[in-house]
Amino acid sequence: MSKRILVLLIITILSLLTSLLITLLLGVKAPTSIRDLGKYYVANTIQDTASPEAVTAIVWDYRGLDTIYETTVLYMAIVGGLAISTISRKVQLKTRIGLTGITRTATRITVLLIATIAFAIALHGHLTPGGGFPGGSAMAITAMLIVPVYTLQSLLERGVTSTRLVAARGLALTAIGLVAILPVLRGLEAVTNQKFYPSHIAGMLISGSLWFYNFFEFLAVASGFAAVALYLSIPEELYREELRGGG
Amino acid sequence: MIEQIVFWVGSTLFIIGGVFDLLASIGMLRFPNFYVRLHAATIGAIYGAVLPLIGVSLMALGSPDIPGNYTIAGASFVTAIILLIVAPIGSHVLAHAAHRSKSVTWSPVIDLLEEDEKK
Numbered sequence: 001m002s003k004r005i006l007v008l009l010i011i012t013i014l015s016l017l018t019s020l021l022i023t024l025l026l027g028v029k030a031p032t033s034i035r036d037l038g039k040y041y042v043a044n045t046i047q048d049t050a051s052p053e054a055v056t057a058i059v060w061d062y063r064g065l066d067t068i069y070e071t072t073v074l075y076m077a078i079v080g081g082l083a084i085s086t087i088s089r090k091v092q093l094k095t096r097i098g099l100t101g102i103t104r105t106a107t108r109i110t111v112l113l114i115a116t117i118a119f120a121i122a123l124h125g126h127l128t129p130g131g132g133f134p135g136g137s138a139m140a141i142t143a144m145l146i147v148p149v150y151t152l153q154s155l156l157e158r159g160v161t162s163t164r165l166v167a168a169r170g171l172a173l174t175a176i177g178l179v180a181i182l183p184v185l186r187g188l189e190a191v192t193n194q195k196f197y198p199s200h201i202a203g204m205l206i207s208g209s210l211w212f213y214n215f216f217e218f219l220a221v222a223s224g225f226a227a228v229a230l231y232l233s234i235p236e237e238l239y240r241e242e243l244r245g246g247g
Numbered sequence: 248m249i250e251q252i253v254f255w256v257g258s259t260l261f262i263i264g265g266v267f268d269l270l271a272s273i274g275m276l277r278f279p280n281f282y283v284r285l286h287a288a289t290i291g292a293i294y295g296a297v298l299p300l301i302g303v304s305l306m307a308l309g310s311p312d313i314p315g316n317y318t319i320a321g322a323s324f325v326t327a328i329i330l331l332i333v334a335p336i337g338s339h340v341l342a343h344a345a346h347r348s349k350s351v352t353w354s355p356v357i358d359l360l361e362e363d364e365k366k
Contacts, residue, residue, distance in 0.1 A: 099340060099343070100339070100343055102336065102339055103336055103339065103340055103343075106332055106333070106336040107336075109332055110329075110332065110333060113329065
């Protein structure tokens with residue numbers, strides 16, 4: 001048995017033992033009844049937020065401020081990653097062939113399907129499980145598909161770069177901030193939903209600000225993760241050259 | 248009457264799918280090299296997954312007592328179509344990569360791709 005496996009085994013056994021001890025000593029038990037807060041959410045979500053989807057209502061309305069800060073944290077992480085992995089000169093890759101014609105055709109179909117589903121997840125976030133974050137993550141998969149099939153170089157030549165995607169993310173995040181702050185101008189609290197935003201537009205239920213949050217979060221997450229996918233696909237060699245060149 | 252026929256056609260497809268899955272797994276174990284094992288894996292994905300999914304869709308159509316049976320039917324049919332597009336591409340890409348990297352030791356009777364690449 002190698003040393004690494006031994007260490008992993010010891011860590012696993014220790015953590016299992018610790019959790020067992022905590023369970024036995026502190027007598028942690030799963031609650032048998034629903035908490036009052038849970039009952040409140042179930043009973044009042046539809047009146048308070050005009051959304052039948054309680055999870056979205058909690059995430060973007062009851063705890064909206066929390067979620068906006070979380071979005072900002074992710075933004076900082078992505079910007080930090082970009083700052084580390086920036087290459088000073090223009091990225092020029094040798095391989096421009098990509099995969100076979102069969103793969104390209106199938107990728108076109110699947111990218112279209114994934115984009116449709118991603119939009120559906122994001123725009124129906126206030127009605128069905130889903131929302132901006134899952135929708136945006138699904139959308140970012142299209143970037144991850146296009147990079148190996150059509151090559152990174154072809155994307156870069158069309159002007160799709162990590163820097164621009166991060167800028168798009170910044171714009172989307174600004175839009176989220178604006179949606180949160182606009183009610184303040186009318187003297188309401190920040191992240192107000194139903195008192196400021198209409199619940200319906202042209203007869204369609206949008207649950208006030210929830211739809212806007214979901215939409216902008218979708219754009220933010222999609223562009224952010226696509227940016228990560230792009231800068232992670234730059235080969236390690238280029239970074240090494242950059243280091244040797246002294247930056 | 249028609250519902251029962253649809254249900255039984257669906258069940259038959261489902262069982263045929265199971266048989267193909269069994270054959271594919273035997274193939275995975277018994278076939279000699281990567282390419283033919285890939286063939287067995289794709290049989291598992293197409294006949295062993297797409298066919299039963301269409302079967303499930305038909306079974307759901309044939310049982311109106313189940314609540315939301317049209318949802319089940321639609322979802323499994325769409326999943327089957329997506330698998331039908333995606334699974335062969337997966338095998339194609341794997342085979343292409345294996346052939347280009349020359350990482351499979353095999354003694355083919357004929358390898359047209361190799362001859363094409365030499366030209």
